[in-house]
Amino acid sequence: MDDVILSLEGVGKIFPGVVALSEVSLSIARGETHIVLGENGAGKSTLIKLLAGIYQPDSGTIAFNGAPYEPKTPHDAQQSGIRIVHQELNLLPYLSIAENLMLESLPRRAFGIVDRKALNRRAVALLKEVGLDVDPRTRVEALGVAQMQLVEIAKALSYDSKLLVLDEPTATLTPPEIARLFAIIKRLKAKGVTIIYISHRLHEVFEIGDRVTILRNGRLVATRDLHGLSVPDIVRMMIGRDIADEFGFDASVVPGKVALSVANLKRDAATPEISFAVRHGEILGVAGLVGSGRTEAMRALFGADPKLDGAIEIDGKPVAITAPKDAVRHGLSLLTEDRKGQGLLLDLAVDKNITITDLGKVSRHGLVNRRAEAAAANDLVAQLRVKASSIEQAVRNLSGGNQQKVVLAKWLFRGTSTLILDEPTRGVDIGARREIYQLLWMLAAAQKGIIMVSSDLPELMGMCHRIIVFSKNKIVGEVPRAEFDQERILSLAYQEYVRP
C-alpha cells in the first residue's frame, strides 16, 4: 500500500468496566472504500467516535494525511477533512435542506445577512451530486429517512471531505434506495474520496468495498481484500464460529387458530381500510417500503395512535382498544421500531426495564419486592442471554442487540399472546440477531402469534409463514411461504406508487 491516508497504531480505549478497543492497528489507503464489520459491541462505534473527535484514545496514535491526528472535538475532526455520517441523523428538522447543508458556513452578504440566492444555488449543486431531486427550500421534517440520509451525505460533501465515514447508512433504506446510495458511493470513489463504510448487512458490502476490517470484542481480527472472501468467511471471523442457517425456519411449528384479527381498520379519513389476521404459532411478515404505513397501522392497532374505525378480535372475541393499556391487558405486545425513544427507560437499570410491564407481579400491597424483581429479571436475562454486567446496569450502556433483548424480556415478563415486532433486528448484530430469531421460533412453538414488520426482505422470507405487503397505506397482497419471491414482493410494495 503506497499512499496511506489514515493509519491507526495500537489504538485502545477503555471505559470503566469495559475495554472498548484494544491494540487496533489499521491503515486506510487513499481512495479506497474500506468496510468495517463487527457485531454490536465489537468496537465499531468506539472507533468512529475516536475518528469523530467525540472520544480520545487512551493508548496508541492515529495519523491522518501523514500528520498526527488528535481531534478534541467533532469540530476539529471536520476541520481536518474527516466527515462522519452517523447512524442517528443529525439534521435540524425545522430548517430547510439548504440551511442544513451549509449551516456551519452560511453564505453571507453585508451585515451578516444570509445570502439566500447563493445558499440555494449551492444547495442545488450539492443535492444534484447525491441525486436528490427536491427543492432545497423544503424543510427537512418533510423528507423521508432515505432522503435525509442523502442530505447528510450531501452535507458531508459540502466541506470538501477527504475521508467520509458512513455508519450503517442502509439500516433504514429499501433496496432501490440502497442501489441509489451505492451508485453515489461509487461516484464519490471515482472522484477520489476515501470512504470508511460500516454495516451490518453482509451481502451488500461486496458491491462497494475494496477491503474489509473485522472487529470482535474490541480487537481487530483481520483486514483483508474483499475479493475472494465469501459471506460465511466473514461471519466466521466476526463471531468466531460458523452459522449455518441464520433464520432457522422451524417447519415443525404449525399455525393454529386465529389469535388476532383486524377488520376494516381505518386510521383517518385519508387512509384506506386494512384487514389482516395472525394465527397462534404463526410468524406473519409485514413488508413494504419505509413510509408505506406499516408502522402506523401497527401503532393504531395497538392503541398507540388514534384510529377512526375498525374491529379487533382476539381469540374470536371482539375487544376495544383505545390506548396501549387496553392492548396490553388483552395480551398484545409492541416492540417499536424506535427502541431508545419508545421502548426503553434508558437511564434505568435492566431489571426496572423488564418489570415495568407488570410491576404487580413482583409487588405486594403496592410495595415492590426487590428480591422477587431481581430473581425474575435474572431469569429472563439468562434465558435471553442479555450481555450486561449485572441487572443493575443502565440499559443505555448496553449494545443495540442487548437492548432489543431487554425490550423482548419486558414483554415476556408480562406474558403475551401476540407480539407485534417493528423492525426487531434493526441495528442488531448478526450474533444477537440470530438469538432473536431463535427466541421468536421458541415463542411461535409456544403458540404465540407473531407479527414481524421488517425492511429486510431476506429476513422476512427466512422467518415468516406468510407475508402481507403494504403499499401506500394499503395492504396490496398476501404471499404464502411456498410462493415467496423477492421480485414479486417488491413489485407489490411499489404497486401503489407507480400507478398514476
Next chain:
Amino acid sequence: MTETSEPLVSAPVSPGRAKFLRFLIRDAGVLLALVLITLFFSVSAPYFATPGNALKIFVQIAINTVLAAGMTFVILTGGIDLSVGSVLALCTVVGATVMINESLSPAAAITLALLACMATGAVCGFLNGWISTRWKIPSFIVTLGMLNMAAGAARVVSDNSTITGLPQSFVDFGNLIIGGFLPSIFLVAVLVIAAGWFVLRFTVFGRMIFAVGTNDEAVRLSGHNPDFYKVAAFTISGLTAGIAAMVYLLRLNIGSPIAGVGYELNAIAAVIIGGTSLSGGKGSIIGTLVGACILQVLSTGLQLLGVGDNFKPIVIGLVIVLAVILDAYRERLLRRIR
C-alpha cells in the same frame, strides 16, 4: 440456546466497586458539600456552631423542606411547580379561617384546619396536573397561572388582611422543642421527607414516578397511563404545600395572603442542589433534604459572617448555578461507570 457465549470483556471496575462509585458521585457528593460548608462556617462565623443557632436553622428549614419534598415528585416526572408559594398563602388563610372559628373546640378546629389546608393544596395541585396533561400544556405555564390564581384567591378568602388569634394550644405546639433539640415543626418536615422517601423507594407508585420521568412514551406503550402519575405528582406537590402552610401557621401564627412569595424558587433550588435532574427521572428526596439544609446553612452562615443582605442572594444564586453545573458533570461521570 446451547452455544457457549463469548466471554465478557475484562472489567477493570467490579460491579461492587461501580456501585460504590455510583453512590459516592450520586448521593454522597451533596452531603459532603453540606458537611464542608457547615465546617467552614463553624470555623469562620461567630456564633455559628452554637446549639441555639443549630435550632434556629432547624426551625427555618422546615417550611422549605416540606415544599421541596412535594416539588421533588413533580420534578422527577419532568415537570415544574411554580405555584407552591401562593398555594401555601391560600392554604394559610383557609387554615387560619377554619381555626379561629369559635363554635369549634380547639382540637376540632385544628384537625379541620389541617384537613382544609391539605384539601385546598391537593385540589390546586390536581388542577395543575390535570390541566397540563389534559391539554398538553407545559407545567411551567399552567403553574404560573395557578401562582396568580391562588394568590388572588388568598386575598379573596382573607379579605386582604392577615388572620390572627389561633388557638393557644396550636401556638404552643409550634414553639415546642422536643427533648430540647428537636423543634416540632422540624419533626413535621422530617416526617414528610421520610414518607416521600418511603414512597419513592419502595412502592410501585414511586417506581412509576421515576419511569415516567425517564421516558413517558415508553411507559405509555408498556401499557400504563403516564398522565395519571403526572397528575398524582402535582397533587402531592399541592398536598405538601398545604402541609407547609400548617407549618407556616405553627411558626408564624398568622394566616397571610402575602405569605410564601418566592417560596417556589427556594423549593426548586433545594431539589436541584439535592441532585434531582430538571429533565426528570433522576434524583432523590434525601438529596432534597440536604439541598434545603445547604441553602439555609449558607444563608445563616453568610449572615453571621456579616455579608450584607445585598450580597447574600448573589452568593446563593451562584451556588444554585454551581449545583446545576455539577449535576451535568455528575451525569457524565455516572455514564462512564457501567
